[in-house]
Amino acid sequence: MSEEQSTKKRGKKKIEAEMSFLEHLEELRWHIVRAAAAIMVFAIVAFVMKQFVFDTIILRPRLPEFWTNRMFAKLGDLIGSEAVKINQTPLKMQSIKIAGQFSTHIMVSIIAGFILASPVVFFEFWRFIRPALYENERKHAGGAVFFTSLLFLTGVLFGYFLIVPLSIHFLGTYQVSSEVENTINLRSYIGSVTSISLAAGVVFLIPIFSYFLSKVGILTPQFMKTYRRHAYIVMLLLSAIITPPDIFSQIMVCFPLVFLYEIGIFISRRVVKKREIEMDAM
Structure with a gap:
């Protein structure tokens, strides 16, 4: 084989490798697009169901009637300890920006969309990496999407039902002085609730x-x-x-x-x- 033919062959292999890399990028792009579309669909649903998302889910852990707070109150009565009871006085909430509630509504909808669409996101990620695995690896990792989704959603629920109420009670009632009253900013409250829940999901x-x-x-x-x-x-x-x-x-x-x-x-x-x-x- 001549040097010219060898050079052409190497150039051809290089072009094929570059095309293969670009094809992988294109494939990744479509997986991301499908995952983002699923998130947006669920985000729109959450945006429309504003009253349920905020009154029943987001703002509920600060109220005495929230399930976890009621269970701790019953435990406190059972063992005769008031220290165990949490969130028996609802936190005072306020929004200090003119567009604060609207921007918070959008942010919460996107986060809710991601949580609800997480099985789809994990599935799209799995579809992207699956071709790179050997046959025996695919066999042993067959339930990866199911277990990943299950653990993540379990962690989110764990954070929401246990860590969030306890954090609200500690941080919301903590005072450096009796002269300073806690009136919690809505954005700060929701940021704490969502970050704790998502962090718990990742930890799981x-x-x-x-x-x-x-x-x-x-x-x-x-x-x-x-x-x-x-x-x-x-x-x-x-x-x-x-x-x-x-x-x-x-x-x-x-x-x-x-x-x-x-x-x-x-x-x-x-x-x-x-x-x-x-x-x-x-």
Whole structure:
């Protein structure tokens, strides 16, 4: 083969590689478009159902009749402790900007759209990475979309029903002086509710992160075991900050986080062990 033919062949391979890369970008773009479309559809539904979204969901955790607040009130009566009771006096709310309520309405609708469309978002992400996996990897990760969606939505509900009311009670009643009255800005309140719920949803994905990071060799069970105490301290500090001053509430918040971390170690150990067996068999 002449040098000219060799140069042309290398150029052709380069063009094919570039086309392949561009095709991947095009494929990714359509996955993003479909995921964004699903988010927008659910966001429009949430925008239309304004009264339900705000009065029944967003603003409810600050009221005494909210389910979690009623359960803590019953627990307080049962053990004879007023410290356990939370949010027995509704927070005062205000909006200090002329377009504050409208912009907040749009922001909440988009966040609600993302949460409701999260199974579609995870499915589109899975469809994009699936062709890059080997057949045996596709087989073992067949339920990835279902378990990812389940864990994320469970985490959002956990954050909303437990962490949010406890955080509202602590932060909403905290005073540096009796001379200063707490009148909470609507945007600040909703930002806290949504960020806590979404953060809890992401935290509940620890087993999923452990699986994929261990699969590519970034995470190991030894690393997670080494920093287990550090992780536990962070979890305990977090639960101590946002809960009333009783050990029961702290355990309620901390235990699921510890359980998920241990599940992550178990999954990482299995993935690493399986990879070592496959390498020995080669």
